[in-house]
Amino acid sequence: MTPAFSYRYACVRCAAPQPWGEIRYRCLECGQNLRIQRQVDADSPSAADIVSTFHGRGLWRYGALLPVEARWASRLAVGGTPLVDCGDGGGVRLWVKDEARNPSGSIKDRATDVVLAFARRAGCRHSVTASTGNAGASLACIAASHGMSATVVVPASTPFAKLAQIRAYGAKVCEVDGSYDGAFDIAERMADDARVCCRNTGINPFTREGKKTCAFEIAEALDWRVPDWVIVPTGDGNMLSGIAAGFLDLHALGITSAVPRLLAAQADSSNSITRDWRACDDAMALPESPTLVSPDTVADSLSVGRPRDHFAALHALRATRGACVALSDARIMAASRDLAQHFGLWFEPSTAVGYAALGECLATGRIQPRSRVVLIGTGSGLKSLPRFDSAAPGHLRDSANAVPRRMPGEPGYEQSEAQP
Numbered sequence: 463m464t465p466a467f468s469y470r471y472a473c474v475r476c477a478a479p480q481p482w483g484e485i486r487y488r489c490l491e492c493g494q495n496l497r498i499q500r501q502v503d504a505d506s507p508s509a510a511d512i513v514s515t516f517h518g519r520g521l522w523r524y525g526a527l528l529p530v531e532a533r534w535a536s537r538l539a540v541g542g543t544p545l546v547d548c549g550d551g552g553g554v555r556l557w558v559k560d561e562a563r564n565p566s567g568s569i570k571d572r573a574t575d576v577v578l579a580f581a582r583r584a585g586c587r588h589s590v591t592a593s594t595g596n597a598g599a600s601l602a603c604i605a606a607s608h609g610m611s612a613t614v615v616v617p618a619s620t621p622f623a624k625l626a627q628i629r630a631y632g633a634k635v636c637e638v639d640g641s642y643d644g645a646f647d648i649a650e651r652m653a654d655d656a657r658v659c660c661r662n663t664g665i666n667p668f669t670r671e672g673k674k675t676c677a678f679e680i681a682e683a684l685d686w687r688v689p690d691w692v693i694v695p696t697g698d699g700n701m702l703s704g705i706a707a708g709f710l711d712l713h714a715l716g717i718t719s720a721v722p723r724l725l726a727a728q729a730d731s732s733n734s735i736t737r738d739w740r741a742c743d744d745a746m747a748l749p750e751s752p753t754l755v756s757p758d759t760v761a762d763s764l765s766v767g768r769p770r771d772h773f774a775a776l777h778a779l780r781a782t783r784g785a786c787v788a789l790s791d792a793r794i795m796a797a798s799r800d801l802a803q804h805f806g807l808w809f810e811p812s813t814a815v816g817y818a819a820l821g822e823c824l825a826t827g828r829i830q831p832r833s834r835v836v837l838i839g840t841g842s843g844l845k846s847l848p849r850f851d852s853a854a855p856g857h858l859r860d861s862a863n864a865v866p867r868r869m870p871g872e873p874g875y876e877q878s879e880a881q882p
């Protein structure tokens with residue numbers, strides 16, 4: 463499908479326009495991240511015309527709102543994930559957007575599919591990214607489907623399952639001694655030196671475009687009646703800024719009549735955006751650089767000392783009248799078990815932080831009872847097996863949690879249930 467609009471880049475902070483065409487990563491004036499701006503004029507299609515173009519399943523259903531043509535996309539089934547109705551959970555009407563159903567098991571595939579479509583269109587055959595694991599697994603997966611090569615720079619602390627996934631798809635892995643923040647700078651330099659596509663979250667503006675489609679799907683599944691709150695697990699802040707941009711787009715185009723409030727959920731030790739949001743809540747100006755923190759959390763995907771889409775994330779909170787909370791590892795692990803055991807949804811701790819945030823906001827009154835709430839289920843529990851075992855030792859082998867070897871009513875049922 464041919465895009466219905468023309469586009470240009472604009473700085474997320476100083477708004478300086480930058481020419482469209484090739485991939486750009488930073489504002490030429492101030493060095494901040496760029497966003498992709500849709501040009502709307504009198505000849506632009508109406509809301510009804512745009513909605514009438516939405517065909518097919520998956521994120522390219524919204525091709526009319528994406529800045530690259532669907533014919534460059536991978537053949538994998540990215541997006542089109544279920545919005546699971548969890549009923550009246552804990553005093554609110556709750557839905558969970560099950561992003562673990564994406565090809566590599568996380569929401570990152572939405573960003574990667576759009577990034578690589580644009581890279582392919584530009585003739586690029588190789589791509590590099592820094593990752594705490596999921597972005598790398600996603601790049602490796604979707605690059606493989608295009609016959610492209612990929613290099614993933616990861617911190618040494620990356621969970622085994624995510625490393626195994628990256629390697630299985632045939633990508634080259636560079637493990638760095640330091641943190642994700644160090645890996646980010648190394649990956650950016652590698653891509654720059656080799657003049658190949660850099661998928662690093664935030665600085666590649668197409669990452670945000672892909673994540674917008676998660677908002678489009680939520681709104682459409684609810685018949686364009688947006689929820690009161692959308693809860694977004696947050697590390698670098700790109701998911702937050704992307705999902706906010708999606709809802710703001712729908713509203714600006716007249717497809718929806720409101721914008722949901724976004725709740726950013728962070729881990730206690732990786733709470734840079736929470737701190738900066740609280741500091742600037744009433745101030746006019748957003749801080750230009752993030753407060754640096756030293757992350758050490760079971761929510762490894764959120765383990766970010768210096769969020770790379772910080773400014774856009776704070777802007778997203780302001781534009782959606784949002785809020786931010788940070789939770790302890792103990793509460794994150796408890797929330798993970800609750801999600802799995804109450805709803806049959808097993809996500810990695812970096813998703814469960816959002817469910818813990820819902821509990822916190824209901825307790826403090828920030829979220830009102832009976833609100834309509836969507837939690838973004840960002841990544842599968844299978845990606846973080848060792849985290850479950852180390853944060854709650856024995857839990858995975860606990861006899862109380864073991865599946866009985868015989869079914870109730872069968873001879874020997876009680877004995878087998880009691881065995882370790």
Ligand SMILES: Cc1ncc(COP(=O)(O)O)c(C=O)c1O
Pocket residue numbers: 568570594596597663695696697698699700701702763764810812813840841
């Ligand atoms: C499973 C999962 N949830 C949440 C996030 C947070 O996204 P962001 O870093 O854009 O804030 C990530 C990022 O890696 C992730 O992998």
Ligand SMILES: [Zn+2]
Pocket residue numbers: 473474475476477478489490491492493494
């Ligand atoms: Zn700028």
